Amino acid sequence: MxxxxxxxxxxxxxxxxxxxxxxxxxxxxxxxxxxxxxxxxxxxxxxxxxxxxxxxxxxxxxxxxxxxxxxxxxxxxxxxxxxxLQPVTGIHEALAALDPVPMAVASGASHRHLKFGLSHTGLYDRFEGRIVSAQDVPRGKPAPDVFLRAAEIMNVDPARCLVIEDSPRGMQGAHAAGMKSFGFTGATHGGARLHKQLEAENPALIFDDMSQLPGLFTKFIQ
CATH class of the missing domain: 1.10.150 (DNA polymerase; domain 1)
Structure with a gap:
């Protein structure tokens, strides 16, 4: 679950x-x-x-x-x-469709970077108070620290968390935290090369279109 x-x-x-x-x-x-x-x-x-x-x-x-x-x-x-800077294509619609599910952010970036980027794309208010930066923990990715801190903030067992990641380093951290992961390759820097890198980390699945996520998530938890 x-x-x-x-x-x-x-x-x-x-x-x-x-x-x-x-x-x-x-x-x-x-x-x-x-x-x-x-x-x-x-x-x-x-x-x-x-x-x-x-x-x-x-x-x-x-x-x-x-x-x-x-x-x-x-x-x-x-x-x-x-x-x-733009939001990932389809992210606002995907988040709206997933809205009943509690969500947090766990990033290797600084809080300054996160606030600027999320505010500029209209996403900050959705996650405010549930954003973990590598500045908040002793170790950055691929250590599990940011993910474990996010689970702590959300008061949830790490094993009951799903991480959406686009980097091998981040996926390694998620798995080290005992979490499941989906790999995303649909941003501008994505493609076959990134798909191969993420595939090596054994995520539950890899997808390249954010509009697919609500359906993939529903199927995954059934």
Whole structure:
């Protein structure tokens, strides 16, 4: 039985991964890592900032956490969001159809990022008070911490939660928390490549059209 749906934000609620990756790739190139937006998506989707800096220090041989480029990252991301950010196609209708089911958000992003992105797409009010950021827990994805915290907030057994995720790292965290998962590949950054990556994590199913979710959920819990 599933009592609660827990959503990843970027790439599941808001169509943002490809936009954030543009700004993040610019910053990473400025500190000396040769990478493009697709490389950011493949390597760092779902990773919290402090974990990213550990990876960069190993690869570059120096601590770059204080580099000015990262101080400008939020502004670069939000500038792109202001121009181009959209909700995932069909998400408002899917949420309305699923409305009787309690829901929360569990994300590797900061609260600042989450509030901006969800507010800009008209989704913040639906989840306010039930949004968990990696800032709230000791470890980001793929650790289970954000998911376990979301279950705690919702006062539900983790085994009775279903997670909607678009990244292998997030799916690993959901499974480590003892939760079931659906993989979503229908955002702009999705496709066959992402489908294959998610398939390797053994979700209950993978879908690419948000309008399918209410029917898939109903069938899953029967």
């Amino acid at each position: 599933i009592d609660v749906i827990i959503w990843d934000c970027d790439g599941c609620l808001i169509d943002s991964e490809h936009l954030s990756a543009q700004a993040e790739a610019e910053c990473l190139r400025e500190v000396g890592l040769e990478i493009d937006a697709q490389g950011v998506i493949d390597r760092f989707t779902g990773m919290m900032g402090r974990d990213l800096f550990v990876v960069l220090e190993k690869e570059l041989g120096r601590d770059v956490s204080g580099h000015p480029a990262f101080g400008q990252l939020y502004e670069r991301v939000f500038e792109i969001f202001e121009r181009e």
